[in-house]
Amino acid sequence: MNIKWKATALRMGELYVEKSSLTYQKDVGDHLWIPMWATALSGGGYNILIDTGIHELQWVEEHIGLCRQQSDETIIEALRTGVGWSPEDVDIVINTHLHYDHCGNNRLFKNARFYVQRKEWEAAHNPIPCQEPIYLKKLFNSEAVNYFNWKFVDGEDEIVPGVKVFLTPGHSEGHQSVLVNTEEGILCVSGDVSNLLENINENLPAGILTSTKEMYSSMEEVRKRAQYILPGHEYSINKFQCSHFPSIVKRVNVQ
Template sequence: MKKWIVKAIQAGSIVLDRSAMTHYKGKGEQITVPIWCAGATDGEHKVLVDTGIRDLEEYRKAEPGVIQTPEQDTVAAVRRIMGWEPEEVDIVINTHLHCDHCGSNAKFRKSKFYIQKKEWEAAFAPLVPEVPFYDSLCYDKNAVNYFQWEFLNGDAEILPGLRVITTPGHTRGHQSVLFHTEAGVVCVSGDICNVAENVNGNLEPNIVVMVPETYESFQRIRQSSHYILPGHEPAVKDGAETFIQVL
């Protein structure tokens, strides 16, 4: 089986209270967290996990502390870290459809997109607490042609050494992405784990729509993965290939 190389790609950052990542732990402590995408290749395929922000001012309505430098624009960041142009990306996997994880989907016109069908449906009918984080302009028919989508109904092998697993909790149809690498299995978790403390400390993030399922998702990640790139982990460096150990 081919081994994958996975790199962290920073598409912005958010200044917020630490407790927003850790179920009220650390309240009053201001931190800056990255917005992570990931690029991965097995030497043949070019895969992008999540696509960052669509519109900085629009996203600021949901997250007032968001910051994005020109080099963190998703296309510029993918080019800087991976050396890829948008039309070279074969596959985009959205962990979920919150607007900081699928915002630049429209820029990848030649990619095949993988999403859980449950997540795609939920994004067009969000629950009240979810409304600020779903922006249909990121994933509607004008952003992604319907025939670009590959809808999944559960765990799936995408390519040898590349698998998605369902990790609901943060959203109803959330998924995480597993890569078989030289170091072991790397989980690009999306926001079921905002930070590594969520999975390693069994500590739910604050935006949760399904509580029992969140803890079941943590367990799935612990059972399957050696390392994790959480959606907003500040200890990971831009361009890193080394991630946080799953305990």
Template structure:
């Protein structure tokens, strides 16, 4: 199944400050308007903001962002978490009706992430679907294993009428990094694996790439 490119809708889920890099970055999730029901990739960070105050977060509601696109949170049928850092899973509790698709390797080490409050993950009714590798979640939407940032990191590929669109999560942060114009720097648990995952994404010859921490969308030139 191929979706129209506009079925992938970026959501503005706030802004955080990385003190060790002296860098402010946006935070995005992505609504996927699928014929089988709305889906979501990453949920941003949660509340209270005091729990992550060192990151200087600004208030951002995934529910409000969805409603801007005529989608109620209760309409979301499934959620994919690229990984379980606080800025990618912090509002999971807004979707108690939805399964959360995450790699088993990621879920089993979730409490090692000191900056991810346990209450944002282990809330009453949370249902995690644990994956052991790549899988189609719904027709035309599949997860791709991209370890490096974390061992259980996954990205998302969406079949569109223009070609494959990638939602990288933290497997690639910016347009410049994807194009090889920026060094491989930032938070990576395994630098060689990160580089291999980035090459894997490039080999897919995507028609579009959507980033969690870059406001731009990459498309091939020419």
């Protein structure tokens, strides 16, 4: 059975960042607002959500930096207006990684199974010092998700027909990206192995990372596998056109 999924990008608010935190040693001193994207997958027999956004605007502003979120960019409203779901309708949550802006609302999805790389789970509980501020354990421990609802992946695995995860470390130790079979072609929901389309097209690592070498390898793996990419913080996507993003974020091959 060749299942074709529909992917809808859901905007979870915006962060104000120095651009070189996204583009390694490039555009130092430039600042911009970047969106945080979650992605809903529908049409294949399951309701799947990739990443869940931030849990609390105030916490982000106090511990990370400037952040803004409109009323329709909370996870509940974005799901309702984007795909017509409530949290109870979600069957599967895939976390690309466990940084605060990718798993913040896991606690809301009481009926879901959660997929994360085993390496990421272990790293999140014992992070290297530079990553400690961006892991918040209460977002993914038993306060948020019943331990038995977690499914730990080792490397590459097909979650359901037409949806596959694969290991893309570098931004975090156990980062994973998601391949989705869509009508337009193979889409990679990249998480933060590619914060921006610029990363993948210019072979430019992110500025926040655990391994520069692994980032290069992970980006090359994405280019080999996917025709389209939805980066974790790409700002060229309009939230009102989010279900049509493949035409906007088609990637190119680095020569």
